[in-house]
Amino acid sequence: MPTPPERSRSGTRSGAASLDPRKAAILEAVVSEYIGSAQPVGSQHVAEASGVNVSTATIRSEMVALEHEGYLIQPHTSAGRIPTDKGYRFFVDHLADPGALGPPERQKVRRFFDQVHGEMEEMLERASGLLSDLTSCASVVVGPSHDSAAVRSSQLVGLGPRLGLLVLVLADGAVEKRTVEFDEDVPEDVWAGASAHLQAAWQGRLVVEPVHLAGTGDVLTDRVLAAAMGARAALGRDGEPDQVFVGGPSRLADAFDAVETVRSVLAILEQQLVVVTLLKDVLDRGLSVAIGAEHGFEPLASCAVVVAPLSVEGREVGAVGLLGPTRMNYPRALAAAHVVGERLGERIGGTLGVGTDRPDPPTRRTERRATVPGDRRGGRRGGS
Amino acid sequence: MPTPPERSRSGTRSGAASLDPRKAAILEAVVSEYIGSAQPVGSQHVAEASGVNVSTATIRSEMVALEHEGYLIQPHTSAGRIPTDKGYRFFVDHLADPGALGPPERQKVRRFFDQVHGEMEEMLERASGLLSDLTSCASVVVGPSHDSAAVRSSQLVGLGPRLGLLVLVLADGAVEKRTVEFDEDVPEDVWAGASAHLQAAWQGRLVVEPVHLAGTGDVLTDRVLAAAMGARAALGRDGEPDQVFVGGPSRLADAFDAVETVRSVLAILEQQLVVVTLLKDVLDRGLSVAIGAEHGFEPLASCAVVVAPLSVEGREVGAVGLLGPTRMNYPRALAAAHVVGERLGERIGGTLGVGTDRPDPPTRRTERRATVPGDRRGGRRGGS
DNA sequence: GCTGGCACTCGGTAGAATCGAGTGCCAGAT
């Protein structure tokens, strides 16, 4: 059984970047003060906030060192210090308390999962709401992709004389649909016949899998079936690759004060494909936090991304993510993403029934999943 | 329920609101200049922009009059003038050219409708993208509500031994689904049997309509059916009342410069229920534009809303809306909403087949619209 | 190696001066 990867918050070997404990304490104080106040932090504040019992002068000289080492910068001479991306990175990697969610938050999470029920899409959407509520960040929830789920039922329903709807129910509870237009009238019983035919042929296979349909003898039925297959082909191609839910974009507005930044980040959140790619990328690199330039996505240079996988039975089927300014509250965000991701994964797994016979899908599709990561680059569905 | 207080300035350009033609020209110039520049407009600019051939002094005195009549205000003494909501209203109601969309925009619309196909949700979503693209406003598309559509097919699909999915296909092409959990194993054939039973009982009725299911004799099947009906009940209750798609929220960020305004407007857009109510309200009051305080929704006092109905065969089944600052480009927004709304309606009607037997809907909660729509046309009217 | 002390920097704020777009008003022209 493939256990979920031990996801270090960085990919970096821990030893190399270690810091004199006092420096570390100072750095940590600067970061957490700055996260709280959004103001450059001076030696005075550090002296008060950090546990270290040294004078401000000492702290100053340490801060000079930290600046040289790239953990801090001064916005201008004679101002306090601000963490660099590297500084945040250190902070995140050396977080003393990785997953503390306050009792009120815990309560919210618990209530959410007590209350949520039934419908996957709805659950994911509301989960994104929960996440942004917990963290005051924008959130992203990427649900399971459907193209690895088997078809449990396929059906052609007549909507009008020349219009039908191809409805596929997948093993993961998703429903895909597509209208099928026709240029001659199709009687009700032909829809039904074609439907039965499809059902027989498709049952248990994947949506994207080519299905061979034997001729039925009835020319109209065959034509309908052909059209349905055409619609199926379209299903695979377009639309978003996954179910994506973005929550609380308005949170971004008070995270940044430059309205232009808000605009551009919002604009990015609108492009779901980009967001999904970003999350998957970060996950594939084994990170759970990407800060500033780390994710290599220029327009989000002033943002940090916190992600947690959504795993069901050890397979990563999706992700939850949080997007905020680099000075976001990492501890809380990490904790929230973690716990919500985990419980959401459990819930998805539980609902779909652990015992669900995922039909072993024939051929290469399986192998693809079976092969262990290692060389898995662009694709999502990463980790071991 | 907030009764529509004074329909007065909506479409009534009855005597009271009419204006000396020169004043009208000046007002119009102020509004359109201000829409363009977002800067208070002075007499000098008006002299250049408006056709009237009078000196700036004359214009000034006219502007004083316009201010007294409430069409303009000065942000501060010795600044230019800015339109009030009433000023915008006049502008909108007396728009010379009701629906001019530039050729490039027309082209975009045409291409969109050529290219879009098949799937209603997808179509609506992409339409909201189109709208915000055309107008640089945030857009809202409210699709047909499903509770007046007949059930074309109902099906119970087993997903796991104790989990099934109730799938309803409606006459309008929508698919509603809901998981049904069970505390004992349900064999495949029971799902199938129950499914057939449901199908027979439900076919052609409304989702929300109570369905009487006779006992089948098989106790397990009966139990499954009961659970399915429970799930159905849940379907009616929760979730958004309609299909709502919001497009281009990031456009709001450059429409307002106060980041706080952006935040609050975004936050409102996140509450789909509120947005839908707002649009319906405006439509019900017979308006196609609601400016500032007109919609009576405090947090959006600095916004204007442009709506157009989505009508199929004369029935309003949804709406498209645009949300922007009160100084938005009304002509363009009106034109865009109008043309997209109209063509979307046609498309929905066309796709669903005009002949589709829609059960006459006594159910729709129509108290709201007690009075017959009658002459429901937008606030803007043709010239003459 | 830490600390207290000190001179220095420089962003932010406050006040004064200035600028200029725009106004209101009025006397005279049309």
Add this chain to the structure above:
DNA sequence: ATCTGGCACTCGATTCTACCGAGTGCCAGC
């Protein structure tokens, strides 16, 4: 009557200056 040119006036925005103070770097002494 109505419009116009002219004029004094307003007041936000801009610039400049002064100044404060948080914060720094450095250093001599403990």
